Amino acid sequence: MKRWLGWIAIAWLLILCAVALLAYGRATPTTSLSDRTLAIARELRCPVCQGESVADSQSGISQGIRAIIRRKLADGQSPDAIKRYFVARYGNKILLSPPSSGIGSVAWLAPPLLVAGGMGLLLTLVFDWRSRSRVPLSPARHEYLERVQTELAIGESGTSNEEEW
Amino acid sequence: MRRGFWATAIGVSAALFLFLLATGFRQDPNAISSPLIHKPASAFALRAIDGKRTVSLARLRGRPVVLNFSASWCVDCRIDQEYLSAAWQKYAGKGVAFISVLYQDNASSMRSFTRQYGGGWPILRDPGQQTAINYGVYGVPETFFINRRGIVQYKSTGPVPWDVLNTQVRELLSSPV
Numbered sequence: 079m080k081r082w083l084g085w086i087a088i089a090w091l092l093i094l095c096a097v098a099l100l101a102y103g104r105a106t107p108t109t110s111l112s113d114r115t116l117a118i119a120r121e122l123r124c125p126v127c128q129g130e131s132v133a134d135s136q137s138g139i140s141q142g143i144r145a146i147i148r149r150k151l152a153d154g155q156s157p158d159a160i161k162r163y164f165v166a167r168y169g170n171k172i173l174l175s176p177p178s179s180g181i182g183s184v185a186w187l188a189p190p191l192l193v194a195g196g197m198g199l200l201l202t203l204v205f206d207w208r209s210r211s212r213v214p215l216s217p218a219r220h221e222y223l224e225r226v227q228t229e230l231a232i233g234e235s236g237t238s239n240e241e242e243w
Numbered sequence: 244m245r246r247g248f249w250a251t252a253i254g255v256s257a258a259l260f261l262f263l264l265a266t267g268f269r270q271d272p273n274a275i276s277s278p279l280i281h282k283p284a285s286a287f288a289l290r291a292i293d294g295k296r297t298v299s300l301a302r303l304r305g306r307p308v309v310l311n312f313s314a315s316w317c318v319d320c321r322i323d324q325e326y327l328s329a330a331w332q333k334y335a336g337k338g339v340a341f342i343s344v345l346y347q348d349n350a351s352s353m354r355s356f357t358r359q360y361g362g363g364w365p366i367l368r369d370p371g372q373q374t375a376i377n378y379g380v381y382g383v384p385e386t387f388f389i390n391r392r393g394i395v396q397y398k399s400t401g402p403v404p405w406d407v408l409n410t411q412v413r414e415l416l417s418s419p420v
Contacts, residue, residue, distance in 0.1 A: 125381045138347045139380075142372035167285075167379035169278045 115148045118157050122164060123174050131174055277379055277398045284310070284389045285377035289367035292350035298342060298365050300393070307415030308340045308389040312380050314348040315356035323384040323402040328361025330408050335364070339412055344369045346383045390418035 119133035124140045132140045176182035288299035313320045331341045341364035388397040388411045
């Protein structure tokens with residue numbers, strides 16, 4: 079019974095999340111031209127600044143780039159086409175995030191691949207360690223361990239002759 | 244078996260590391276590559292700072308063009324201007340068009356700059372840096388060498404060394420129409 083209640087609670091939670099996402103999607107107003115300009119400008123690197131986006135920079139060149147974005151959006155061009163326009167002039171360096179195709183895809187793929195590789199290595203080591211612990215003991219080692227256990231048992235029962243030490 | 248695995252893993256990692264170092268050290272950290280090389284130069288029609296004429300790239304088709312982005316406040320542009328001035332005196336008579344485009348600067352400052360460091364070729368205004376953006380300019384000075392067919396042959400970032408300037412202009416002159 080309790081198990082069923084748990085499943086129902088999870089189902090309700092999922093339904094609530096889906097409804098909230100749908101409501102958020104519908105409630106988001108159509109963004110203005112300025113907002114859309116800034117959204118693209120945030121993805122572009124200011125060519126004359128140090129680690130600043132075109133949206134944040136007040137340099138003349140960034141103002142010029144924002145003006146071009148605005149004009150192209152007003153002309154009906156898509157954000158991707160506008161980004162391609164700047165990449166064609168400045169190269170991929172103008173993008174604050176590396177592209178998901180070509181050599182730029184390495185930057186996206188490398189972290190999950192490295193994590194997966196690290197996990198694989200860790201699992202291999204753990205299995206290796208566990209299988210090594212299952213190796214049967216040699217008769218000499220078995221006899222030695224038995225002796226150690228016997229001595230320990232004697233020590234715990236307090237019958238050891240400490241004066242000998 | 245286990246030793247073989249670890250030896251391979253260390254070997255592959257070392258090879259990758261050496262490859263990255265070899266690739267990195269072969270690149271000039273100051274060089275800024277341009278995707279515009281071997282592509283048609285972006286068209287422009289800009290007014291000169293003397294206010295009398297408009298210079299358009301389309302009208303220069305058939306002539307080699309040395310297009311320089313410069314500013315009077317830029318220290319490196321002084322060296323660049325002196326080299327360009329010498330090259331202009333040497334090659335202008337051979338049909339090479341020299342053009343400078345103002346980069347975040349005003350006409351009066353540029354006039355006194357050219358009086359001091361040389362000049363004589365058209366200097367153009369670039370409202371809103373639209374032409375600089377079209378040429379993917381990162382900073383000044385930057386110089387583009389455009390051949391007779393209107394194709395960007397070479398781009399120089401920083402002052403153009405005298406030997407590079409000569410080599411590139413000679414290549415422009417030898418380019419077919």
